[in-house]
Amino acid sequence: MTLRFDLPEENLAGILAKAFRNRSFLAGFVITALVAAVALLSYVWTPDDVTKLVIADKTLGPSPANWFGTDHFGRDILSMIMVGARNSIAVALVAVGIGMGIGVPLGAFAAVRGGLIDEALMRLNDLVFAFPALLSAIMITAIFGPGAINAIIAIGIFNIPVFARVARAGALAIWPREFILAARAAGKGKMLITLEHVLPNIVTLLLVQGTIQFALGILAEAGLSYVGLGTQPPMPSWGRMLFDAQTRMVVAPWMAIFPGMAIVITVLGLNLLGDGIADILDPRSRRQR
């Protein structure tokens, strides 16, 4: 027998209907879907080949042939942004995966055990929080050298305490509830209760935090690549494109404008999506609007 009656009262159709009335969710969903579609499209088609260097076409302004202009190697900037999207999404997604995969079990465990173990885990959290993603990236690159993988690890490590905190706080709020008591009375163990009753009830919290960390991950990856610690050329990345643009601001401002706008739009879309989900699933935040 499963006792899963604490999910929102509405059925899925009700939630979906609400979602489509929520402007923030709708805008965020459309933007995020578009960015994902562009990244997927880049696997089969880009306007131009990003590995083809045509120096004669270097730093051309936006034109019908190259909508966003070309860079200092004559590469089409639109094509590079499309391929760069893959990289940004992949790095941020894996970093969120690391954070969730390690952080959520830790947080849930801390909530179950309480006492000394809880305290120790939370202090460990404080420790990781003292190293902002960029600082841990600096240390990791100092040892292993720069690269996309190390950027993922650095951002992922920083995500762990974030998810641990959210999972712990969410789980602590669920544990005193009656349906948990019922499950315990039915003889279920703490592990099973965590898996079957606690986690399903904090999934929305984790989802909202996930979109926030996803957006932060994209910003962090761009920052790391911009200072040369992240994705290495020739793999196109938005941060690296901005680094290349910096010394050419006077002759080719489009080299900076368009990759930056790609970052802003992607992050904006994810943040709107996260706000929207929080709005739809949390009746409290809806009342406050």
Added chain:
Amino acid sequence: MTAYLLKRLAIAVATLVLASMVVFAVLEIIPGDPARLMLGMNASAEQVELLRNQMGLNTPLALRYLHWASGLLSLDFGRSYTYSVPVIDLVRERVVVSLPLALIALALSTLIAIPVGLFSAGRRGRAGDTIAMGAAQLGVAVPNFWFALMLIYLFAVWLRLVPSGGFPGWSVGVWPALKALVLPAIALALPQAAILARVTRSALIEVLNEDYIRTARAKGLPYRAVLWRHALRNAMIPVLTILGLQFAFLLAGTIIIENVFYLPGLGRLVFQAITQRDLIVVESVVMLLVAAVIIVNLLVDLSYAIVDPRLRSRQ
């Protein structure tokens, strides 16, 4: 109250000690011998061994950690491998750029965010609120280094109002030096202000729903007085928390922004050190920034007690 303060202090110290162990361990697992690195490829084994002894590399790990950690306490970080000068001298030169930059940016973002949050919370749901929060939503999404590039393009390349980068040093006068920090500070502050404004607004709205706010209104206090005297003060705790967390991001942001504007701060130092594999400098700067983050978060914890009298009376 005292118990609360002591507990916070103990946590901060413990975090600092753990962090120093992590940083020290990181340097230990790095492949390559610092002595060999300093002497170059042509040094003989005896020379390397001699230097290893001089640098204390042959003593046990725990002793070396204690030696290093006690050095940190007296601001002795060791000597730079590449410059052969004490690391603290390098840091001292650079911190006079990074610290003012971070502080100006922090002040600027607070000065922008709190009034915007108050404005928005007071006009919840109306046009002014929608526009302000739309702008904040956009601001959160803007990477500060891209914003910096756009500022350079607008104000330095196009309008030629401020230098596009570099730092003349404080010795030429406060004004030229400050002028060089204006754009970097704005680039750092605005995206942070966007986050802070959102937090301030939602914290205020939360407080405005409380009964004591209704009571204050009911006894005839004007809305403005309620907002400033009763609501803002009660909304300060989440705002302070975010402010503390932001300081870490601000420091990290400073490292990147310094590279955009070619400012000779700690950020430039750490990146030069990475390319030169001057690990002791990397380690020292990271340790310094981590310490700054921990100390600021301790100060935030202490300021809760000032803002919230309930914390003071407890126990």
